[in-house]
Amino acid sequence: MKMRKADVGVAIYIMAAIIMFIVPIPAWLLDILLAVNISIALTVLFATMFSKEVLDMSFFPTMLLFTTIFRIALNTSSTRLILRDGNAGNVVETFGEFVGGGDLVIGVIIFIILILIQFMVINKGSERVSEVTARFTLDAMPGKQMAIDADLNTGAITDAEAKRRREKIQEEASFFGSMDGAVKYVKGDAVAGLLITTINIVGGIIMGMTRQGMDITAALNKYAILTIGDGLVSQIPSLLISLSTGILVTKGSKDADFGTTLVSQLFGVPKALYLVGAMLAVLGFVTQLNTILFVGLGLVFIIVARNIEGTIETAKIEQEVDSEEAAAEEIRQPENVNSLLQVDPIELEFGYGIIPLADVNQGGDLLDRVVMIRRQIALELGTVVPIIRLRDNIQLNPNQYIIKIKGIQVSEGEILFDHYMAMNPGYVEEEITGIPTFEPSFHLPAIWITEGQRERAESLGYTVVDPPSIIATHLTEIIRQHIAELLTRQDVQNLINNVKENNSSLVEELVPKLLGLGEIQKVLQNLLKEGISIRDLLTILETLADYAPTTRDTDILTEYVRQSLKRAISTKYFPSHETTSVLTLDPKIEQEIMGSVKQTETGAFLNLDPARSKAILNAVGEEIKKLENMGKTPIIMTSPIVRMYFKRLTEDYYPDLVVVSYNEVESNVELQSVGMVTA
Structure with missing residues (x-):
């Protein structure tokens, strides 16, 4: 409901500006709107001063556009009243007489000074700062993105924090890019104000002389003071908005209280204040300057410096005490031990x-x-x-x-x-x-x-x-x-969730009806242990869904999956258009291995005589040396049913040995047997 009221308020604000361009308004209503305009300008100024970071005012470019349009609409309405009635209400008349002291020349000079300050100092500086800031912000984006990735990778921040920082970088780039263009509104407003004032003076003189029968001096006095008042009442809010723009684009800290930071940086160094106080006192004594004023002001600086020095010393002591207490409290907290229990993968x-x-x-x-x-x-x-x-x-x-x-x-x-x-x-x-x-x-x-x-x-x-x-x-x-x-059940769940987005029926059929998460994890771990990619997870899950109804033995399921991935395995180990040298396993050894397999409730294991195992391993070692001497990768081909048991027998002694079954090789792969493992 609050948002709706705010939307209505903004809409009324913009519609009022559009209506004022078309419909004449009475002087009393103009007074109200001019007062509202001044109050909005002051609100923008103080809100800008006390915002902790620039993105707290992320809609500032839009505010500049809205306030500029509203201010020009007021200027148009006041011009219409001045030229038509010779009266633009209490606010315009008061500004014209009070600010200029009732003197036309003084009013003109004050108006010109305000225009020069706004146009040549604040607007020009803000425009340059906005342009440079926008350019440097865009140039720094890739470096900031890489820094976020590095922090995320080292665990310094979470995924949510990394996402928040990336969004903030994008918002900053968008904000400063918008500010670079929005400052042109303020600059154009200052130029328009100067032109409108000139036109009003000339038009007022013409209206006074032709319509009201005044001489040129009387017309100038009447219409010039009203025009200057109109210019002042318009340019002062414009100056406040320009000042707000300058403050916002020159904020050095991204997260700091403007007033506190400014005062602490300016008056936070006691040595500087001591020197200023001493210099003022010397000037009061040795020159013709007012002794009481300068010596008194010098003493004020010295007293302030002394107080700040004492405050800094007290703050240091308090900080040391707080640090010691925080450290002691951290040690006393029993839950502090929990952080020590975390183990990084x-x-x-x-x-x-x-x-x-x-x-x-x-x-x-x-x-x-x-x-x-x-x-x-x-x-x-x-x-x-x-x-x-x-x-x-x-x-x-x-x-x-x-x-x-x-x-x-x-x-x-x-x-x-x-x-x-x-x-x-x-x-x-x-x-x-x-x-x-x-x-x-x-x-x-x-x-x-x-x-x-x-x-x-x-x-x-x-x-x-x-x-x-x-x-x-x-x-x-x-x-x-x-x-x-390193592959955990949670990792497996995340991988399955990715597949589920487009293959929900497959996942619903397989998990948990046919296989549990832990069983799928074991199959994936078996594949990764031998360097087989699990990137084609869809094929892996399809194969598991096909064979899980007949067996839940993860080792056997792994062999079925490897056969489904034979294209990937062939590409990995057997280059195309090239004959690959491999070793084969003696059929007698294969039969001996299969005869030694023992089935238990927890799975199958190889119960081979130690002496026989040693003889087979020695024979494998001799054949591997022959291949290595030829500069070839040691690969042994076996029958499908023997592969996993033979790999388990050799993996502790020859971890780099590749064991592939005949069913895991594409039909177009050319193999050449250069030796047979026999013992």
Whole structure:
């Protein structure tokens, strides 16, 4: 209801301005509207002064347009009354006589001064500030957006806070862009006021001489004073609105009380006030200036400085006491322990020497790279990586960093700041001098080189990597290795919700009638553990819906899903238009493995003799070496029913070994067996 009343009020305000352009109004009504105009101008001024941030006055450009139209309409109505009746009401006459002291020349001078102040000082400055602010606000938008993404990625803010900040940035850009154009209204209003006043004086003289038989002096005295009064009563509200515009676009702080901040910045330095008081007192004593006035004013400044100094000291003591009490209270609170129970899914801790790489102000882009890691994993594996927490740790060596998964360290590395890591891809013969080291992601031999050696190393064929890329690559590989355990039930629910938007019937059939959320999670984890993307979740859920009525064994369901994803698996491991070298598994070993499978209520497991397991693993190792010596990726082909058990047997010893069943290969893929695992 309040909104409706406000809408009606604004509509009446605008309609009144339009009507005044067309319909003559009596002098008493003009007095009321002029008083309303002055009160609105004062309201805008004080509201602008005490707004904490510019977006508190987000509709200010619209206010400028409305108040300008209303003011010009009043000017038109007063001009009509002056020229028609020689009387524009009490307000106009009072301004003309009182402000100008009843003297035409003084009134004209005061009016011209007001016009010059508004047009050349306030309007011109506000216009320039609005233009520059709009330009810089738009230029800064990409950087602010990246900073928000970095804060969101490191967990410093929530998704809701990030959304609120993005909306605020867009609103600021829109506001300052509008202000850049809206200031032109005020500038045009000042010019219009000057032209209207000139026209009124000339028109008044003509009307007085032709219609009322006055001589030129009498006509000038009568109509000029009324015109000056009309100009003053119009330009003073216009000046207040212009001042409001200047205050709003020059606000330095985005969230501060105007009056408090202004006074504290101006009179908050006791040393400055002491110097001002001393200078005034000296001027009062050694010059012909009024001694009582200047010495008295100097003493006032000195007394104020002394009081402020005492206030600052008291505030410091109170702040220290409050800080100590807050710290003690924080320690005493039993619920404070709860914050210590939180475990971050992924953490990257680094020594103080690596801080510049993560500090945007020092040119570091590590935060941006972390954002890109999450995007890369989402595209590659189809799952959302949890927030990666970045923090410095003074207990680490300056150049050391560690990676934690669920609070436990899983890997570490060390870099040399202002150095580059050069790695020999295998065909570079000429060696380059440097500090020997190992690449942390794949533990490959490498050397640290300086900036001056970088160009030469690249020309020789070395792969040269900068420190941020080393950390980002290492972090990416660790996330890939542990992405399966990072996938929670809530993550699975979010993924299913995305599918449900367009495939509600499928989700309703599958969850929870056929499979529970935990069972789907296990299937997805099995896929991610072997590097299979779950991005095609629709196909995965369709397959689960097909086979879940016959079995709820998540391992068997995983094999069915892998077969449905054979196009993706073939593309990943078997390049098109190229014959891929693979290993095969001896059928006798396959039969032996299947004969050792034991079924239990909790699932199947492999009950193979330890000696036999060792013999099979040794045979696998020998065949893998043959492929690696040929520069090939070790891939072993098995029958579908054996694949998952054989992978489970070898995964702890050969984690990089790819085990694929024949049913997971597209028909157009060309394979060449270069060895058979037999024992």
